[in-house]
Amino acid sequence: MAEPDHLILRPIPNLSVGDMPSAFPFDYIEPAKNKEALHRWFPPEKGPINKIEPIGNSPVIIHKNLLRRLAPLWHNVTLEMKADEAADKAFGWVLEMYGYATSAALLGIQHTLHRMWMIQPPWDTEPGDSYLIHYTYGCDFDLNGKITPGVVGPWHFDKRDFNTAPPRNLSLPPQGAAPSVFRLVSMINDATWSIPDWRAGAP
Structure with missing residues (x-):
């Protein structure tokens, strides 16, 4: 499951x-x-x-x-x-x-x-040998890549912001942010570019 x-x-x-x-x-x-x-x-x-x-x-x-x-x-x-x-x-x-x-x-x-089942960014910072990314938490960083827990940072990603299809080319986190968050956003961007006729905002 x-x-x-x-x-x-x-x-x-x-x-x-x-x-x-x-x-x-x-x-x-x-x-x-x-x-x-x-x-x-x-x-x-x-x-x-x-x-x-x-x-x-x-x-x-x-x-x-x-x-x-x-x-x-x-x-x-x-x-x-x-x-x-x-x-x-x-x-x-x-x-x-x-x-x-x-x-x-x-x-x-x-x-x-x-x-090893999964990681949960941003708290698990490295993908390591895990099999899944579980993107349940919001990810917030300042422009120097420092996490800002509990505060919406200048760089922000949270699944709860998207009730419809997200846009292509979500911005990557700043340098210094957790590698697991880079991997998460990169995978989402790869997926949206790989799906023909992707429409941001589609239900």
Whole structure:
């Protein structure tokens, strides 16, 4: 499973092990920190809270038979979490990720966790040996290539600025900025020039 804000850097091998699926460990999925909000779905009798892995539904490599078992529960748990005021407030934009991780734990499905799955610019500065770029964060730099966290910089890229097709030739970040951000913007520019009749602003 992948998402629209994933760019493939190199061929992805089968990172699963037998029937054990593979996932990426997210620093911002924190089951222990949200133990109270998760109590309704994962009470103490289900086991320690760390049985819920710090993962989401993407990127994931999973056997189809496991996904058939997991998908209905994931769907129902996610809708229940969204309807629960405390859970919705606690989980926000990563709610469906908590729904996936919680449902997997309830079914006893464990994942092999691989940091090499992907990078998340600008915080991961080098592509390294990763397979994907996940462009979830805004990227802001001053004209000397220094990151300006939390402040829109003179050079700025954020997917949230584009509700329609972006223009060709997005400006590259200034010299000194993270190589991962150069790679991200270069790949987007390569793609828009490679697609015939690309129309900026198209829905």
